[in-house]
Amino acid sequence: MIKKGKFITFEGIDGAGKSSHIEEVISFLESKKIGVKRTREPGGTRLGEKLRDLLLHDEMDPETETLLMFAARCQHIAEVIRPALNDGMFVVSDRFTDATYAYQYGGKNVAYSKIEILEQWVHPDLKADLTLLFDLPVEISIERLSKNKILDKFEKESEPFFNRLRNVYLDIARQNPNRYKIINANQAIESVSRDVIEAVKNIL
Template structure:
């Protein structure tokens, strides 16, 4: 038996934390054993890399260093947590995964796509999510929410243009995903957002 792999994606301030909990509740209410994790991070070693990636620094972080750290954390996460859980028949719910790399490093940083594709092939092989929920929101709305909630991390301090490129890349990938990535309009009130999420989960037999 192989479990299902669900990822949650989106830019800053789209409500990932709140809706991750909602997705977790829906899946667990269906009697499914679930592992909830995040990227970068998910294991002790990968969480240390997360801290390096997100903590603001006086030293300019080279874009290639950032990309390699993202994939180093992901390699550890996959081998130590995600793959064993899926092999045991558990479902895995992950806050961000490979689509975030394409959006932030590929779109936001405008890094070479072939390099990202090569690293993806090396680290992931043929593994991909069974379902990705992309919470989508206009950048200015999301950033206003992000600024209101806490101090900004290293990525959140980027300029609006960076996040416009991130959003555009996310939507490009959704359009090309043949249904793997379901776009959720995160602008309405929370009950309406979660109704969209519930409809997407129903396609996987959760709550149907």
């Protein structure tokens, strides 16, 4: 694959601030005359959004959940991510494969090695150029989420569940220091924005 664009992923536990900051990254890149594709997981395609609805609302076996995540991801890569990167666009995705390690391995005990096999199958040669990890204490993310009226299946999980996710994310970040930027999400929105844009500037 000849990949000309760059791939930026947003990661972190529910309520960390990913969705709040994605739009300003898009605007910043557009202000630099860079073509940008904004997308999200699970989802990003017509099929993927249908799978998202099942994944976020239906109870299922954690391995079924893992397989559906990767099925949606496979379509997402084929239909959206690769074509955009090949066209020289930047792709900004609200979550990607690290979230499967965090949620299905960290949160739900699916074997790490099984997720590795799926990653190797679905995207052996695709990695994010930059992953922004929105990190904050779990109590604070739960407090932020409690202000939302309708929570999905994952957002309703317990504090220990979110702590396991947070730790898996921090481990992946430590193992991938070149790709990862840990954002302190426990700050005022403006300070988080400043750190996010700073990190994006560094890969231009």
